[in-house]
Amino acid sequence: MEPLLEVEHLIGGYSRQKPVLHDISFSVRPGEMVGLIGLNGAGKSTTIKHILGLMEPHSGAVRLAGRRLEEDPTAYRRTYAYVPESPLLYEELTVREHLEMAAMAYGLDSATYEERSERLLEEFQMATFRNRLAGHLSKGMKQKVMIMSAFLVKPDLYIIDEPFLGLDPLGIRSLLELMVRVKESGASILISSHILSTIERYGDRYVLLHQGRLTAAGDLEALRAQARMPGASLDDVFCSLVTQDVNSL
Template sequence: MEPLLKVEKLTGGYSRQKPVLHDLTFSVRPGEMVGLIGLNGAGKSTTIKHILGLMQPHSGEIRLNGVRLDTAPVVYRRTYAYVPESPLLYEELSVKEHLEMAAMAYGLENGAFEQRASELLEEFQMKPYQNRLSAHLSKGMKQKVMIMSAFLVQPELYIIDEPFLGLDPLGIRSLLELMVKVKESGAAILISSHILSTIERYGDRFLLLHQGRMTAAGDMNALRKQAGMPDASLDDIFCSLVTRDVKVE
């Protein structure tokens, strides 16, 4: 199966004199969840910003469905939905109005919007708050609005950055169930998280960044082989690899 997201030899960052990312190559295919893991400052968020088009690569390229951002920006951007680590909402808009805005941005028909919005509001226990302005929401509620907006539009690729921060246990369960559901429907998921036990349970493959370089990549069997740690957990592999100089050939 052809990759939905393809990153090839990506070098980038905020300064050309001192790049954050060094020659990253990886892909995400339809129907799989790929976990992007690493220490703080490893380059995870910078990688995501390059995929989103918020930063321009120093070298290399990024394609979604074979399309580059600079050649077809509208097609490129409608391929994905993004859930940031820190929720970004308009204080003067209500929960329902944020969902309506997301629907308009992706060209979602009204009938589909009403059904999906109702289901998501119910799933995340947000129906009683659908007319509340975001200025009056808790951090966890704001995060739920970001998550609902992404899953509402049903993109081909979900890019999710540390989604569990601030969520209550029911919200975490709802998010995980939704990720499994959309993955089974053929969507791709790139998720960055420090909750390695959860990523290990739900992820298909893993990308370990360390100091802006790909230290290890693959499914659990591949990571165990690269680390020389048969039967080890993702947490143990992670701790071992980031404390020694290991590179993928």
């Protein structure tokens, strides 16, 4: 199966003299969840910014459905939906208005919007807050609005950065169930999170970055083999590989 997302020999960052990312390559295929993991400062957020088109690679390429951003910016951006670590909302818009704005941006018709938005509002326990201004929401509620906006439009690729921060237990369960459903429908998920037990339970493959370099990639068995830790948890494998990488410097 052809990858939906392809990151090829990516070198990038804020300065060409001191790049953050060094020759990063990985892919995400339809119907799979790939965990982007690493310590703070490993380059995960910088990688995501390059995929989103917020940063231009120094060299290498990022493709979505075989298309680079500069070839068709509108089609490229409609391929994905992004859930950032920190919610970014308009304080003077209501929950419903944020959902309506997402629907318009992705060209959803009225009937589809109404059906999907009602289901999401109920699923995330936000139906009674649909007319509340974003400025009056808690951080967890704001995160739910970001999540609902992404899942409302049903893109080919979900890019999700530390989604569990601030969510209550029911919100976490709803998000995990949604991710399972969209993956089964054929959508792709690239998720960055420090909660490795959850990533291990739901992920298909993993991309481990350390100090801007690709330290390991593959399914859990491949990472276990690289760490020489058969049967170990993702958390233990991660700690071992990162430690090995540090000691090799």
